[in-house]
Amino acid sequence: MIDAKRRILLKGSLAASAIGAAIGAGLLSPRLVLAAWPEAAFNAQNLDDALKGLLGSAAHEPSDKIDLKAPDIAENGAVVPVTVETTLEGATSISLVASGNMMPLVASFELGKGTLPFISTRVKMGKTANLIALVKAGDKVYSASKEVKVTVGGC
Amino acid sequence: MASQMKIKAKIKGDVVEVKALMTHPMENGMSKDKESGAVIPAHFIQNVVAKVGDRTLLTALWSGGVSKNPYLSFKFTGAAKGEKVEISWTDSKGATESETAEIE
Missing domain, CATH: 2.60.40.2470 (SoxY domain)
Structure with missing residues (x-):
């Protein structure tokens, strides 16, 4: 269970940083980020x-x-x-x-x-x-x- | 990144119909590899945003329950021939793809 949570956390932070990079590159509007999954x-x-x-x-x-x-x-x-x-x-x-x-x-x-x-x-x-x-x-x-x-x- | 997405946007009267075909495995994390029997990790599109200019037409939230190589169609009004429809997706691994199509 702890391991599973760690996975999710890891995945979450990875996704967040990628989205951040995408905003930086002007690919995504900040609005998309607000619409959290x-x-x-x-x-x-x-x-x-x-x-x-x-x-x-x-x-x-x-x-x-x-x-x-x-x-x-x-x-x-x-x-x-x-x-x-x-x-x-x-x-x-x-x-x-x-x-x-x-x-x-x-x-x-x-x-x-x-x-x-x-x-x-x-x-x-x-x-x-x-x-x-x-x-x-x-x-x-x-x-x-x-x-x-x-x-x-x-x- | 070369996009593998295909978009068609056609105007009829004042309604634009958009049809999009994306390329993605849409793994829901529950199916197994046929040879090794190992569970294939989840990997699917989570967010899709469609825009014309600055106007957001559609925001989609998806699970791994959407079919492989997703198809999406929607309709909107208030745009003219030649304007560009842009569709972008973000998947569960943070990858993104974006494509535009001119309204015909």
């Missing part, structure tokens, strides 16, 4: 803990205004195409969760001004499970889910 949320092993770590609360409300597109059957769990689109007003972030994965939180996207609430990407799914899209709009989090049957797990 929420380690607790990504390492969480269930949806509630992941949401608390990411958004501060595990509460979310199902909404039919979120259109979550994913295949019914994914033959290869290593590459599952996902598209999320919403007509919810004032959406500021879209997050993706594969509820059957060991670490369910897959990705989170913060939308800038003028960016449409639309994201398309590809994710890994370890087994047949619900894929959940979470959209933050105003102070609330809305969700949509879809079961994806996975033939060969990709984790």
Whole structure:
């Protein structure tokens, strides 16, 4: 355990210095550095803990205004195409969760001004499970889910 | 550093659709080497930032649960043909890559 912590610390400081160097070189804006990677949320092993770590609360409300597109059957769990689109007003972030994965939180996207609430990407799914899209709009989090049957797990 | 990222940005009406393909192993730290059986250490993109000029379009936080050689598509408004979309990523080892594409 102590050793594991040391690894994390080492990794963290390495990453920090590299980012520092990148800022120096004018590659990254300081804003990127402020958007710290929420380690607790990504390492969480269930949806509630992941949401608390990411958004501060595990509460979310199902909404039919979120259109979550994913295949019914994914033959290869290593590459599952996902598209999320919403007509919810004032959406500021879209997050993706594969509820059957060991670490369910897959990705989170913060939308800038003028960016449409639309994201398309590809994710890994370890087994047949619900894929959940979470959209933050105003102070609330809305969700949509879809079961994806996975033939060969990709984790 | 030569970037291996591919970006396409196309404008239709006033909406720009961006499609990006990055090159990265996206190891989540749980899979094993087929020959040696050793666990392959985690190595994945953690941060992705997309910009047009000084405006941040999208900030993505990723885990090793995003597929190898990640694909990302998004849409935005308020830009014109010829403006440049820039996408940069930083991975869990601190490596970065950046690429720009002109809006067509």
